[in-house]
Amino acid sequence: MSKTNGPGASRTPSETGGDLDRALREHLHFSPDAGHILLYGQRMLLFHAAAFADLRRELIERLGLGQAREIMMRLGYQQGFDDGVRIREDNCRRKVDEMLSMGPRLREMEGFVRNHPIDAMVCDGERGAFWGNYFWSASFEAQAHLDHCGPSGEPACWMMVGYANGYCTAVTGMPILWRELECVAMGHSRCRVVGRALADWRNLDEDEAGLLQLTPLAAPGAGAGPIGEAFDNFVGSSAGFKAAADMVRRAARADATVLFLGESGVGKERFARALHAMSRRADKPFVAVNCAAIPQELVESELFGVERGAYTGADRARPGRFERADGGMLFLDEIASLPLPAQGKLLRALQEREIERVGDTRVRKVDVRIVAAANQDLRKEVAEGRFRADLFYRINVYPVSIPPLRHRRDDIPLLVSFFIQRISSQYDKRIAGFTRRAHRALWDYDWPGNVRELENIIERAVILCDDHEAIDIRHLFTGGEEFRAASFEVGLDGAPRDGAEEAPAPLVEAILADFYSFEALERDLLRAALQQANGNLSAAARLLKMRRGQFEYRLKKHAQEMI
Template sequence: MVGPQLHSIRGLVHVTPLELDLDLEKGSFFGRFEWRNSFEAQVYLQHHDISKDPVCWSQLGYASGYTTYFVGRPIIYKEVACVGCGHAHCEIVGKPAEEWEDHAEMERMLPRDSLAEELFALQSQVSELQETIKAGKRDAISNSVGRSRAFREACQLIHRAAASKANVLLSGETGAGKEVFARGLHAASPRADQPFVAVNCASIPPDLIEAELFGVEKGAYTGATVSRPGKFERANQGTIFLDEVVELSPRAQASLLRVLQEGELERVGGTQVHKINVRIVAASNEDLKQAVANGKFRADLYYRLNVYPVHIPPLRERTEDIPLLTEHFVSKYNTLYNKRTSGVSDKAMRALMHYQWPGNIRELENMIERGVILTDSNQMIDEHALFPSLTEPGGMKAIDPTGHLHASATQTADPGHDELCEQLLAEGFSLDQLEARLIRTALAKAEGNITHAARLLSITRPQLAYRLDKLKGLK
């Protein structure tokens, strides 16, 4: 009965079982269900007249797929009554595929796994093209919110780069808006009517990054049941945005260098060379030059990417943009949550202006969203709705008349007097040895699982792998 409940919980349709005969050992099945308030039928009737044939095809697909998996043999549902055809409610009947007279035709309509994967890939391409079309209808940079000098200088650099073919390297802290600038660059370039594909390199496991970026051939590894293009092929003739590029594995860095130098790539497990014409916009919140010095990033790749560097300023360097951004986000989330909040109070705005914004614009947006949720319509968002730590034990306690945030006594204590640190310094400890002990302890706690150990240390898996390589040199 979980299947009908899932249909109802997801808001697809309210299901009432009318008849159910199930024997898993024999593989026999017959089910008849009543559907009421089918969203698919309602949507159809909003745009069309009464249909001659049933219209709830996607819900039939859900029911057929779920029951097939549960019973262990192909089960096909048909709609014997449908609101889209003028009936009072919908009704479906399900039984084994071979018990339907037209079962051969029905089975041909159900895609197999490999075809389903191809359809998902095509759907992904369509979504990317739709995003490109939306970006092309508006210049993301011109419509961005800001008037500060630092912001305008960054915009000017992006506009000058747009007409060229040069690769662009965006640097800046997390949440500063690097992807917004990348989309603006693409929208203002001659490639605006071609795909824009964004990839966060840090979110893809190192052993899958090459397949995601450069594609994979069927049979390249277990589970590769169909050949599929990678992000670069999907971005052909357009722009690809590589965020957190410093997290690329060494092999992926070498493959990326080949794309930059030769304009060609090979899919994982393939031998055919694919010519590619893609503009690369890379971004990192780490210092790539320092990553090169540490051996984490290839020097030749860095120089290829660093043709046209642009620094995106952090929010604390463009505080005059905070009121504009605040107004923009308040309007956005008032619409999203059907609210009519009256903006931000003067005291709350002073607090926003004096806050240091470690999370930059992303943090501001999240803070405003929380403030809109917590504030009643026709009321102003106050500082307590924006800064929950003001009312939390051990958090910020007050805001002075200038808007500065005052911390508790424990937070304002002199950071130079730390008992643990003073003890370590008195013992003449080694920073490298302390780091090594922390890493070994985390690995032991994680039972050798590097990914789990990285989580315990609050760093990424590639960062931990780099530190482990460094530890080998200390032995």
């Protein structure tokens, strides 16, 4: 990417009205009769700047500068990440630096700001390095802040900075953080921003850390503190993660029973620990028990305790998990694994807040908050007679669904960065980052083991990777995982490629030689992708490097032939 010497320097054609501009405009569609504006398949809104500025002012007046800044940065981050994902998917044959330059141009087309590169964005995926240095002029946010709030003591282009973070993170596949160093709202003649890889920044402030969910989930009104053991691995910025995190925040001050639902490995116990850390019981015990790991004949003694002589081998009295958690929280993981007799006794303990040890007649009062978790459909378990209906309705007071990692791929770059920093420190390794092929492979993989599997794969990669070397595909999938080979195919020259090149010539020639029609080829590709993705339309679309909307359109076109 070329460099310029200042805001007045001329741009290359590819940076203004050339090829990249055409690529952007091809995906911008106005459909007044349908009431739609579409950009890369996303519905857009043509919004009045003055009305948006009024909304921004009202947020500041009602919530204060800190919370208003956080909300605006998050809004910008989500916009930028969504744009970055779609531009990467539709421009996969372009170089990363070209795709990065499309983001500033897109923001200019949307009317937010004018970009002047001092040092245009450069990404070195082999070393995990990123650098960008820009002046901004005509910033909508800076002017709105001046008009409504007057001169500011800190930068005010919150949504623009959030957008830059989200866009560059999505395009590069690694967490990128931009900081505004100068701002028109502060009295400077222009705004100036600098971007680097997250790992290269030190001393994140609360809003920056909060944007990337790198701090504990503070209860409403509480400040963010350092990362604690209970929040290890607890990072994310996807809509699904934020929805679950918000549910946890809301439940923190109540004492209601919470039921975490999600596949194995999504982090249900980590959410439960976060809930406990934010609750009024935080200074009391947190006791976790995996119901599936306890032999059936010992479940009741483990939960409720046992008296001496209750059965052969019970040579002393022992409190159960309920008594150990008294005053605090009891986390019952895989609760569907409890045998029916134990379910009945658990129901009584929840309703009466009292327990009896095995072999005892004395009733003991307990004050315990119950948090349960299940990786199965409990309603189905009830219908099939394996789980008591009355117990289900007793624990289903406040259900929180945690999405699987394949449905929150936005979080993968943040999680990877977090795991590498923690694990490389643990093993005293100096990792130089991730190759682009490795990032693409992580994005494409379906993650049946979810966050737990991702953490294990990154730990394996750190162990296999040499000091000062970048993690590549050969370090990742060495444990028999089934992944999409398209992420790192070998080209005709024997060199690895990242799946963005054209089909090999022999395959094209074979198709033409067989007089295979384009319509038949498209139909068979759609059918094969659907079969490989087990009917999941989004996954099938990803296999063909398409957006879901494009896939559905072609599917409808071939509907009759595919019946």
